[in-house]
Amino acid sequence: MNTAMLLEHITQGDVLRQRRAIAKAITLLESTRADHRAQGDELLTALLPHTGRALRLGISGVPGVGKSTFIESLGVFLIEKGHRVAVLAVDPSSSVSGGSILGDKTRMERLAGLSDAYIRPSPSGGTLGGVAEKTREAMLVCEAAGYDVVLIETVGVGQSETAVSGMTDMFVLLQLPNAGDDLQAIKKGVMELADLVVINKADIDPHAATRARVQIQTALRLLGLQGNPQRMTYVAEGAGGAASTLARWQPRVMQLSGLQGQGLDAFWQAVTEFQATQTTNGALTERRQQQALAWMWERIDAGLKAAFRAHAQVRAALPDITQSVTQGHLPPSTAARRLLALTAEGQA
Amino acid sequence: MNTAMLLEHITQGDVLRQRRAIAKAITLLESTRADHRAQGDELLTALLPHTGRALRLGISGVPGVGKSTFIESLGVFLIEKGHRVAVLAVDPSSSVSGGSILGDKTRMERLAGLSDAYIRPSPSGGTLGGVAEKTREAMLVCEAAGYDVVLIETVGVGQSETAVSGMTDMFVLLQLPNAGDDLQAIKKGVMELADLVVINKADIDPHAATRARVQIQTALRLLGLQGNPQRMTYVAEGAGGAASTLARWQPRVMQLSGLQGQGLDAFWQAVTEFQATQTTNGALTERRQQQALAWMWERIDAGLKAAFRAHAQVRAALPDITQSVTQGHLPPSTAARRLLALTAEGQA
Structure with a gap:
C-alpha cells in the first residue's frame, strides 16, 4: 500500500479498514529496512498535520x-x-x-x-x-x-x-x-x-x-x-x-x-x-515543543553513538585500547582522543 | 619545562619544586591549546605508572x-x-x-x-x-x-x-x-x-x-x-x-x-x-577498571556531541529544521535522520 492510501485509510477509513492501516503503518515504522524507513518518514510527515x-x-x-x-x-x-x-x-x-x-x-x-x-x-x-x-x-x-x-x-x-x-x-x-x-x-x-x-x-x-x-x-x-x-x-x-x-x-x-x-x-x-x-x-504547548526537540536530539546522540561504535577503524582499534586503559597503561582521556581521531567527524 | 623534567620534579622533587611542577602540570592539562593537549597526553601517560x-x-x-x-x-x-x-x-x-x-x-x-x-x-x-x-x-x-x-x-x-x-x-x-x-x-x-x-x-x-x-x-x-x-x-x-x-x-x-x-x-x-x-x-580493582572505561566512553560521547554540533553543514541546517520540528511540520525522528545524514559518520 502506498503512503497516500495508508494516510487515507488511517485518517478516513471505516473502523476495520482503519485498524488494518494502523497496524500496517506501525509495522512499517518499526522496520529497520532502509526503504521502509524512507517510506515511514514520508508517512509520518504526511500524518503530522492530523x-x-x-x-x-x-x-x-x-x-x-x-x-x-x-x-x-x-x-x-x-x-x-x-x-x-x-x-x-x-x-x-x-x-x-x-x-x-x-x-x-x-x-x-x-x-x-x-x-x-x-x-x-x-x-x-x-x-x-x-x-x-x-x-x-x-x-x-x-x-x-x-x-x-x-x-x-x-x-x-x-x-x-x-x-x-x-x-x-x-x-x-x-x-x-x-x-x-x-x-x-x-x-x-x-x-x-x-x-x-x-x-x-x-x-x-x-x-x-x-x-x-x-x-x-x-x-x-x-x-x-x-x-x-x-x-x-x-x-x-x-x-x-x-x-x-x-x-x-x-x-x-x-x-x-x-x-x-x-x-x-x-x-x-x-x-x-x-x-x-x-x-x-501555555505549559502544554511548551512541553510538547520541548519534547519534540529533546526527542530529536536524543535520536541524534543515539545515532552518533551507534555510528561511532560501528565505525570500522574504531572497531579494529578498540580491543587494544580498551585493554591498555583497564591495565592502566593509557589514560582514559588520551584513549578517547585517540579513538575519536580515527573518525572523520571526531577530528573536528 | 619538558615532559621528562616535569615528571621528574613531580615524582622526585623536594616539596617546593614539586608544588611548582604539580601546578604547572595541572595548568598544562587544563589548557585547550592543541600543542598543550598533546604534551599533556604525553605527560599523563608517563605519570600513569606512578x-x-x-x-x-x-x-x-x-x-x-x-x-x-x-x-x-x-x-x-x-x-x-x-x-x-x-x-x-x-x-x-x-x-x-x-x-x-x-x-x-x-x-x-x-x-x-x-x-x-x-x-x-x-x-x-x-x-x-x-x-x-x-x-x-x-x-x-x-x-x-x-x-x-x-x-x-x-x-x-x-x-x-x-x-x-x-x-x-x-x-x-x-x-x-x-x-x-x-x-x-x-x-x-x-x-x-x-x-x-x-x-x-x-x-x-x-x-x-x-x-x-x-x-x-x-x-x-x-x-x-x-x-x-x-x-x-x-x-x-x-x-x-x-x-x-x-x-x-x-x-x-x-x-x-x-x-x-x-x-x-x-x-x-x-x-x-x-x-x-x-x-x-576485588571490588576496588574492578571499580577502578570500570571507572576508567566509563570515563573513556563519557569523553568519546562528549566529543561526538561537540563535533556534531560544531559541524558546518549541521549548523547551517539546524535553525530551519529546529523550527519545522517545534512547529509540528517535521517529525523529530525524521529531523534527526536528516541532520545525521549531513555528516560523514552519521551516514554509517
Whole structure:
C-alpha cells in the first residue's frame, strides 16, 4: 500500500479498514529496512498535520500496583463518555521477558472488545531509546486515526518512566498504600515526574491508603515539588474559570480503586483540570515543543553513538585500547582522543 | 619545562619544586591549546605508572552541611597520622559563582599551611564532563607526587555527585540531622551512591542526630541498599580478619562532629575497613577498571556531541529544521535522520 492510501485509510477509513492501516503503518515504522524507513518518514510527515489533538497520558507504577486493571476501567469509562482510546506501552524488558505489560491482550478483554479502543503491546527489542521511538511514532499514527485519549503504560524498568514522561502531556504515578513504595519512587526520580499520584487499591485498606496519601503529600512538600495548600486551591479555582496565566499545576495525590471503578470520576476531573490549567498558561504547548526537540536530539546522540561504535577503524582499534586503559597503561582521556581521531567527524 | 623534567620534579622533587611542577602540570592539562593537549597526553601517560596507590575519597553534601570544616579536620588528622593529603573539588557552578567550594583557601587555613597538604579549587568553566575530566587528571598528578589520600569535594549541583562517585574508591555523603535532608538525597540518587553516610554536626543536637541516623538506616533498607544487620556484622568482622571473598561492603550510617573533631577516629576506622573489604573481594580493582572505561566512553560521547554540533553543514541546517520540528511540520525522528545524514559518520 502506498503512503497516500495508508494516510487515507488511517485518517478516513471505516473502523476495520482503519485498524488494518494502523497496524500496517506501525509495522512499517518499526522496520529497520532502509526503504521502509524512507517510506515511514514520508508517512509520518504526511500524518503530522492530523496529530496533536489527543490528550497524552503516561501511566506508571511498580508491577502489582494494578496498572492493567486501572487502564481497562479507565478506558471503558472514557469510551462510555464518547472518547476513543488508544493504549500503548513502553517496556524495554519485553524482548527479554516476552513482554511483561500488555503482552497479553486478554488481560484487558473488556476494553479490547470495544471498537473505540485500540491496544498495542510494547515494541520489543533494542534499547530503551529505540523502544520509546517506536511508541512515539505509534502514538502519532493513533492520533491521526482520531483517538483522542492516548494512554501510555510503563513499568519501572531503567529509565522507562522518564521516556514516557517525555512523550506525554501528563504523567500519572500509581502507588500501593505501602510504606517504602514512595521511597522507591523518590529514589528512581519518578515522584519528580508525576503530575498526579494515585493511591490505587484504596478499597482494600482505606486507612492505609489515607496514611499513604498524607505521607506522599509530605514527601512532595519536602522535595519542593508542591507548594502550600492555599496555592493549590488557587490553581484549582483558577482552572475552573478566571485562570491567571501565572497559575501553575501543582502535583496532587488522590486515592481510588481501579478494580471497583471507584474514583474514576474524580480522577478524570483532575485530568481535565490539569489540561485546562496547562492549556491556559501555555505549559502544554511548551512541553510538547520541548519534547519534540529533546526527542530529536536524543535520536541524534543515539545515532552518533551507534555510528561511532560501528565505525570500522574504531572497531579494529578498540580491543587494544580498551585493554591498555583497564591495565592502566593509557589514560582514559588520551584513549578517547585517540579513538575519536580515527573518525572523520571526531577530528573536528 | 619538558615532559621528562616535569615528571621528574613531580615524582622526585623536594616539596617546593614539586608544588611548582604539580601546578604547572595541572595548568598544562587544563589548557585547550592543541600543542598543550598533546604534551599533556604525553605527560599523563608517563605519570600513569606512578598513580593508583592513593585512596580516593569522594565527599558530598548540601551547602551548609559543613564539608569544608570536616575536610580540614580530617586532613589535619590524617597528616598527623603520617599521610599526605590532596584536596580537590568538582563544582560545575564555579564558573558562574566564582567558586562556591574551595574557591577560598582561607576557609582551610590550618590545612593549607601544612607542607603535606595540597589544596586545589574546582576547575572552572565548561560542562560538568569537562570539569570532572580536569579534576580526574589533577588527581593522577597528585597521586604521582605521592599524596596517598585524595579527598574530592563536591556540592549537590546537577550530576556532580555521580561524576565524583565515578572517580573515587569510596563515596561519603554528609547529612544534617534534619528531616527532609535525606529525602533530597534519595531524590537526587545520591543516597544510592553512598558507601558511608555521615550525620555531621551531631554535637549540636545529639537526639536529632540519632533520629536522623535511624531514619536513614530505615531508608537504606527500604531502598534495598542495605542488607540485614547480621550480614553487616558479618562483613565488619570479615574485614577485620578472616574475610570471605564474597563479603560485600554494606553502606553504613554514623554520626560525628567535624567542628569538634569528634568521631574522626571512628570515621577513619570505617574507611579503613571499607578499603580492606574492597581490596580482599576485588571490588576496588574492578571499580577502578570500570571507572576508567566509563570515563573513556563519557569523553568519546562528549566529543561526538561537540563535533556534531560544531559541524558546518549541521549548523547551517539546524535553525530551519529546529523550527519545522517545534512547529509540528517535521517529525523529530525524521529531523534527526536528516541532520545525521549531513555528516560523514552519521551516514554509517
